[in-house]
Amino acid sequence: MVSTKTCDNKKNLEGTVVSTFGLLLRNKVYKWGCDGINGVRLHMVKIDKEHIRLTFGANNKKLSVELLHGMTDAQRIMETKRMIWHETGVEVELSGFQQHMKGRGT
Numbered sequence: 001m002v003s004t005k006t007c008d009n010k011k012n013l014e015g016t017v018v019s020t021f022g023l024l025l026r027n028k029v030y031k032w033g034c035d036g037i038n039g040v041r042l043h044m045v046k047i048d049k050e051h052i053r054l055t056f057g058a059n060n061k062k063l064s065v066e067l068l069h070g071m072t073d074a075q076r077i078m079e080t081k082r083m084i085w086h087e088t089g090v091e092v093e094l095s096g097f098q099q100h101m102k103g104r105g106t
Contacts, residue, residue: 038059074097
């Protein structure tokens with residue numbers, strides 16, 4: 001699901017590719033951190049038991065993307081969290097994992 005911060009319209013999009021360096025959404029590439037201070041930046045990442053949510057954009061135009069992730073074990077989720085922080089500097093917010101991840105740095 002994709003939506004803008006200023007609009008309640010949500011769209012289902014097929015063929016979305018996500019990496020720590022950017023996002024391919026339909027036929028548009030969003031590269032965070034590559035176009036200077038006014039370029040696209042990754043602002044927020046949230047992971048719950050089913051979804052990963054990314055908020056990114058430049059200036060006042062932000063997009064939010066919600067994707068099903070399929071990660072089922074705590075180790076994989078923590079590896080993803082560390083990788084995103086290491087590559088982007090964005091701290092990932094986890095929700096719904098408290099019982100399963102105690103003592104793992106959450």
